[in-house]
Amino acid sequence: MAEPRILLVHAHPDDESIETGATMARYAAEGAHVCLVTCTRGEEGEVIPENLRHLSGDALGEYRVGELARACDALGVTDHRFLGGAGRWRDSGMMGDPANDDPRCFWRADLDEATAALVRIVREVRPQVIVTYDANGFYGHPDHIQAHRVAWRAFERSADSSYGEGAAWAPSRFYATAIPLSALEPEVGRGPFDRVGSVEEFGFGVPDDQVTTRIEAGPHLHSKVAAMRWHATQITVAPPYYALSNNVGIPLLDAEYYTLLAGEPGIPGEDGREAGLSHPVA
Ligand SMILES: CC(=O)N[C@H]1[C@@H](O[C@@H]2[C@H](O)[C@H](O)[C@@H](O)[C@H](O)[C@H]2O)O[C@H](CO)[C@@H](O)[C@@H]1O
Numbered sequence: 001m002a003e004p005r006i007l008l009v010h011a012h013p014d015d016e017s018i019e020t021g022a023t024m025a026r027y028a029a030e031g032a033h034v035c036l037v038t039c040t041r042g043e044e045g046e047v048i049p050e051n052l053r054h055l056s057g058d059a060l061g062e063y064r065v066g067e068l069a070r071a072c073d074a075l076g077v078t079d080h081r082f083l084g085g086a087g088r089w090r091d092s093g094m095m096g097d098p099a100n101d102d103p104r105c106f107w108r109a110d111l112d113e114a115t116a117a118l119v120r121i122v123r124e125v126r127p128q129v130i131v132t133y134d135a136n137g138f139y140g141h142p143d144h145i146q147a148h149r150v151a152w153r154a155f156e157r158s159a160d161s162s163y164g165e166g167a168a169w170a171p172s173r174f175y176a177t178a179i180p181l182s183a184l185e186p187e188v189g190r191g192p193f194d195r196v197g198s199v200e201e202f203g204f205g206v207p208d209d210q211v212t213t214r215i216e217a218g219p220h221l222h223s224k225v226a227a228m229r230w231h232a233t234q235i236t237v238a239p240p241y242y243a244l245s246n247n248v249g250i251p252l253l254d255a256e257y258y259t260l261l262a263g264e265p266g267i268p269g270e271d272g273r274e275a276g277l278s279h280p281v282a
């Protein structure tokens with residue numbers, strides 16, 4: 001039986017650990033081929049540690065490449081690539097940021113070029129499963145929205161034998177990261193960081209009925225936390241919470257959640273949701 005192969009498409013160095021770290025660690029530990037594709041080096045990020053605040057632009061991007069390499073080690077992930085090669089597309093900044101207008105940024109990427117670059121990886125890795133964000137990019141960041149657009153186009157075009165070079169490959173399922181609002185609501189007004197006054201202030205979360213899949217973190221939560229700690233320019237970790245540079249506390253949940261956007265659902269777990277991403281492969 002062929003090994004499960006999962007391809008994850010993330011926008012910046014840090015997203016992979018924050019949103020899918022336990023999932024990646026679990027499947028890597030179970031012997032699956034976990035391939036991470038990161039679309040930018042995170043050159044526009046705000047830097048938390050005082051002693052690293054001199055880093056910006058390309059220097060910050062290069063530093064975050066190193067953070068990402070160590071985070072992948074912590075997750076047991078050995079196949080990591082930058083879409084188009086490291087630095088091909090730059091971090092676009094938050095929606096409305098002047099960096100959105102930089103012609104080198106991912107938000108301004110030529111969709112055909114970016115899609116072709118991802119199809120080459122999909123046809124090489126031949127994943128049964130692709131994971132990225134929903135059409136809103138999980139929380140509206142332009143690079144996240146673009147990652148969804150490129151990944152969805154690549155999911156469709158990789159299966160089209162008349163498209164591009166190499167043998168066509170049709171991944172079976174396409175998932176978007178998600179967090180059910182019911183998991184966030186109990187955390188309003190709690191934790192050691194700045195506290196939100198309402199669940200809407202987190203800036204992400206979906207109605208529970210949009211969540212199809214729940215991956216229990218279990219022992220892999222430790223790997224996720226270790227990986228997040230390596231992204232020290234972006235994340236402060238104080239389990240069971242973490243904060244980004246805005247110091248707003250976010251819960252470190254004991255599960256990671258997804259919405260199945262394409263493909264047949266798998267066997268439901270105890271809560272009625274899928275308990276796994278991949279499925280027996282021929
Ligand atoms: C998790 C994630 O996508 N982080 C992005 C994000 O970072 C946020 C941004 O700097 C914002 O201005 C801060 O208030 C917030 O605290 C940060 O998390 O956007 C960055 C710029 O595009 C990106 O580098 C970072 O990876």
Ligand SMILES: [Zn+2]
Binds near residue numbers: 012
């Ligand atoms: Zn991001």
